[in-house]
Amino acid sequence: MSTLKRVPTDFAVLGGTPAFDHPLPVGQLYFPSWERYEEAMRGIFERGWFTNHGPLAQELERRFAELADVRNAITVTNATLGLVMGAKALGLTGRVVVPSFTFVATAQAMTWAGLEVVFADVDRETHQLTPATLAPVLDDDVSAVLAVNLWGGTCGPDALEELCAERGVTLFFDSAHGTGVSVGGRPLGGRGALEVFSFHATKTLSATEGGCVCTDDDELASRLRNIRSSYGAGAPVAVEVTGNGRFSEAQAAIALLNLDDLPANVANNARLHTAYTEGLAGIDGIRVVAPTGADESTYPYLVAEVDETTFGMSRDALVGLLAAENVIARRYFRPGVHRLPPYRDDPRNVALHLPTTEHLARTLVQLPIGALVDLGSVERICTLVGAAHRLSGHLVAREAA
Amino acid sequence: MSTLKRVPTDFAVLGGTPAFDHPLPVGQLYFPSWERYEEAMRGIFERGWFTNHGPLAQELERRFAELADVRNAITVTNATLGLVMGAKALGLTGRVVVPSFTFVATAQAMTWAGLEVVFADVDRETHQLTPATLAPVLDDDVSAVLAVNLWGGTCGPDALEELCAERGVTLFFDSAHGTGVSVGGRPLGGRGALEVFSFHATKTLSATEGGCVCTDDDELASRLRNIRSSYGAGAPVAVEVTGNGRFSEAQAAIALLNLDDLPANVANNARLHTAYTEGLAGIDGIRVVAPTGADESTYPYLVAEVDETTFGMSRDALVGLLAAENVIARRYFRPGVHRLPPYRDDPRNVALHLPTTEHLARTLVQLPIGALVDLGSVERICTLVGAAHRLSGHLVAREAA
Numbered sequence: 001m002s003t004l005k006r007v008p009t010d011f012a013v014l015g016g017t018p019a020f021d022h023p024l025p026v027g028q029l030y031f032p033s034w035e036r037y038e039e040a041m042r043g044i045f046e047r048g049w050f051t052n053h054g055p056l057a058q059e060l061e062r063r064f065a066e067l068a069d070v071r072n073a074i075t076v077t078n079a080t081l082g083l084v085m086g087a088k089a090l091g092l093t094g095r096v097v098v099p100s101f102t103f104v105a106t107a108q109a110m111t112w113a114g115l116e117v118v119f120a121d122v123d124r125e126t127h128q129l130t131p132a133t134l135a136p137v138l139d140d141d142v143s144a145v146l147a148v149n150l151w152g153g154t155c156g157p158d159a160l161e162e163l164c165a166e167r168g169v170t171l172f173f174d175s176a177h178g179t180g181v182s183v184g185g186r187p188l189g190g191r192g193a194l195e196v197f198s199f200h201a202t203k204t205l206s207a208t209e210g211g212c213v214c215t216d217d218d219e220l221a222s223r224l225r226n227i228r229s230s231y232g233a234g235a236p237v238a239v240e241v242t243g244n245g246r247f248s249e250a251q252a253a254i255a256l257l258n259l260d261d262l263p264a265n266v267a268n269n270a271r272l273h274t275a276y277t278e279g280l281a282g283i284d285g286i287r288v289v290a291p292t293g294a295d296e297s298t299y300p301y302l303v304a305e306v307d308e309t310t311f312g313m314s315r316d317a318l319v320g321l322l323a324a325e326n327v328i329a330r331r332y333f334r335p336g337v338h339r340l341p342p343y344r345d346d347p348r349n350v351a352l353h354l355p356t357t358e359h360l361a362r363t364l365v366q367l368p369i370g371a372l373v374d375l376g377s378v379e380r381i382c383t384l385v386g387a388a389h390r391l392s393g394h395l396v397a398r399e400a401a
Numbered sequence: 402m403s404t405l406k407r408v409p410t411d412f413a414v415l416g417g418t419p420a421f422d423h424p425l426p427v428g429q430l431y432f433p434s435w436e437r438y439e440e441a442m443r444g445i446f447e448r449g450w451f452t453n454h455g456p457l458a459q460e461l462e463r464r465f466a467e468l469a470d471v472r473n474a475i476t477v478t479n480a481t482l483g484l485v486m487g488a489k490a491l492g493l494t495g496r497v498v499v500p501s502f503t504f505v506a507t508a509q510a511m512t513w514a515g516l517e518v519v520f521a522d523v524d525r526e527t528h529q530l531t532p533a534t535l536a537p538v539l540d541d542d543v544s545a546v547l548a549v550n551l552w553g554g555t556c557g558p559d560a561l562e563e564l565c566a567e568r569g570v571t572l573f574f575d576s577a578h579g580t581g582v583s584v585g586g587r588p589l590g591g592r593g594a595l596e597v598f599s600f601h602a603t604k605t606l607s608a609t610e611g612g613c614v615c616t617d618d619d620e621l622a623s624r625l626r627n628i629r630s631s632y633g634a635g636a637p638v639a640v641e642v643t644g645n646g647r648f649s650e651a652q653a654a655i656a657l658l659n660l661d662d663l664p665a666n667v668a669n670n671a672r673l674h675t676a677y678t679e680g681l682a683g684i685d686g687i688r689v690v691a692p693t694g695a696d697e698s699t700y701p702y703l704v705a706e707v708d709e710t711t712f713g714m715s716r717d718a719l720v721g722l723l724a725a726e727n728v729i730a731r732r733y734f735r736p737g738v739h740r741l742p743p744y745r746d747d748p749r750n751v752a753l754h755l756p757t758t759e760h761l762a763r764t765l766v767q768l769p770i771g772a773l774v775d776l777g778s779v780e781r782i783c784t785l786v787g788a789a790h791r792l793s794g795h796l797v798a799r800e801a802a
Contacts, residue, residue, distance in 0.1 A: 026640075029449075031449070031451070034443060036448040037442070037446065038439060038442070041408045041435075041438070041439070042435060045432065045435040045438065048430075048432070050432070050602055050609040051602060051609050077478055077479070077610075078478070078647070079645075079647045080644050081478075081482070081644075081645065081647040084513075085674055104643065105643075105644070105645060106643050107511075108644060109644075110645055111642045112485075112513070112516055112644060154666065177545065201451055201452060208451040208452050208649050208651065209478075209645070209647055209649055210450050235550075240510050241513060241743060242505065242506075242509055242514045243481055243482075243509060243510075243513060244478075244480075244481040244482065244506060244610070245507070246479070246610060248609050248610055250609065252650045267521050340638055341640070342642065377722060
């Protein structure tokens with residue numbers, strides 16, 4: 001069995017046959033069958049209504065609002081733009097706190113919106129922003145907090161809402177990972193001033209590209225719709241600036257089909273996540289980090305922490321070894337955003353030390369999960385990781401030689 | 402013949418039968434046949450590469466660069482975002498001059514980019530920004546000029562380049578209307594620091610939504626590609642901020658098919674433009690404004706000026722009368738952008754008087770031209786306008802009654 005690496009030279013990095021004959025990526029990457037998409041696209045061509053808040057976009061907004069249990073779901077070009085539009089619609093100025101352990105777009109959207117980004121650290125166990133990691137940076141100059149619901153879990157939005165209300169700062173959420181995730185008996189969608197979901201191809205619900213801004217505040221929703229420039233898609237209200245955040249019918253067609261398949265995809269993720277958890281359980285130095293703060297997770301990521309000393313090789317060496325086997329593991333989020341341009345060059349960040357973010361940036365790995373992965377693949381990946389641990393002394397020695 | 406309105410009550414506004422049984426809009430609105438699109442989309446589904454600088458986006462960039470005779474064509478989500486990204490990639494700060502007679506997104510993109518917008522007037526005959534209308538606002542606080550190539554003509558980019566070079570300010574172009582337009586023996590695309598084209602559904606080349614930033618400056622192009630976040634699509638260079646300006650394969654598929662059909666669509670526009678010019682020539686108070694400053698225009702708009710006194714009714718009355726006939730004429734650009742929020746509330750704009758922009762906002766009308774229009778429709782529209790002029794005294798009296 002080619003995937004059961006018994007000696008170091010069985011590994012592809014040392015000349016063996018790769019365990020997989022094609023690359024296995026991280027990310028959901030689920031697409032409907034061509035036949036179903038074709039039917040939807042035929043309808044779009046028949047109607048000749050290709051963009052600008054068409055009937056499919058409207059249907060998706062209705063259905064997503066229902067899923068997220070929120071009054072307004074406003075589809076947008078992509079989640080990055082959704083966050084920029086959200087900040088503009090909220091009229092934010094000055095400083096906004098963002099966890100540094102997040103996808104770079106969270107912070108950069110705030111920069112596009114003209115805000116100054118202040119970085120907070122995250123919790124060592126959950127990887128989420130918490131009242132404890134937020135409080136130290138919540139000074140009087142902060143006007144807003146953009147919290148992130150990570151890994152198909154949540155940051156515990158209710159406790160953050162309480163703290164932010166106390167301090168009089170606006171709280172809103174980057175829920176890019178959060179479609180279908182519930183906490184406290186309620187799905188994500190209606191917390192804080194607004195929540196922004198991502199419909200990128202790698203996300204739980206894909207529109208290829210796309211996003212959605214959710215809010216229970218009808219007036220804020222009107223401002224968002226006007227900023228998006230979907231003429232006629234809501235009460236005309238004064239906004240500071242409009243843009244083009246339109247969501248096309250082709251995007252909506254994919255998202256609607258994928259919404260039908262969401263329960264099946266979540267069930268598949270949950271099965272794979274369990275299989276990984278069991279398969280990696282016996283391997284010293286590898287710890288699967290389950291999504292936290294959720295009643296129900298959608299398991300969009302398989303996140304594991306690599307303890308180099310115990311495992312026998314570094315996280316980066318493991319990622320290189322897996323890549324040679326066509327297992328395209330990722331190192332999210334690396335480095336922390338406070339260590340990326342332009343933020344790292346800001347004098348206020350040069351000496352900024354966020355120990356957990358920096359630790360996670362060195363030790364976390366994401367393994368393939370999602371529509372392109374099956375239980376057999378998970379089993380082979382776990383076997384590979386186990387063999388890498390068992391033979392790590394030899395592998396590291398051979399690589400160094 | 403229902404379209405030949407002989408008496409006032411023949412007009413739909415006064416109870417007659419509409420001249421067209423379905424709305425005839427302004428804008429190109431050309432889409433490939435479903436069969437051709439289906440073939441392209443099947444390929445995308447087979448490859449499973451749906452976004453992030455895929456093979457079709459790359460092919461479109463190669464072909465558009467050839468069409469525009471420019472070293473770099475960088476496809477982006479939409480032209481508004483392309484203008485924002487352009488301003489960021491150029492590192493602009495401070496004040497940027499924009500003609501007030503333009504689509505609101507020209508100015509708003511600059512606002513999104515954190516710049517202060519200064520409005521210039523345009524030329525009375527051509528509607529374009531010229532050295533004469535630019536010079537009065539080109540003070541020492543201005544760092545850049547965003548000129549607009551309007552109506553399938555140009556603003557005379559070479560003369561503007563000379564003036565801006567003299568004054569040491571960056572010049573770049575909103576060429577949203579400019580795909581396929583040539584001047585001085587060269588297509589638009591490589592003038593100034595960069596040019597931004599629109600691939601919106603109403604434009605000469607449609608990707609439903611979409612745009613393209615063109616530049617001969619390879620380093621600037623690398624910055625733009627990095628801002629767009631198409632990883633691997635260029636040399637990694639430091640940029641102030643990245644975003645999500647990605648152009649999907651579905652967008653590229655439509656644009657590539659439409660690029661094949663561009664010559665036929667331009668020829669159709671030219672035929673329709675000629676027919677309008679001849680058909681409206683004998684009507685007092687209506688003057689067709691041909692695209693100027695171009696060796697070859699693509700005739701994406703039919704622009705006419707209505708002289709209320711001579712024509713016998715106001716531009717707005719004519720638009721209302723035509724709308725009832727299902728001829729959805731438009732009033733671009735109305736009002737001038739300096740009279741729109743947020744700009745009108747800026748103390749520097751409250752007293753700003755731009756006589757030509759304000760005159761054009763009151764008098765211009767655009768009539769349907771493009772893929773949904775044929776010669777017979779143009780003839781009927783011209784007949785309608787002629788009858789409206791002939792019967793204007795009665796119509797205005799009846800309406801007032």
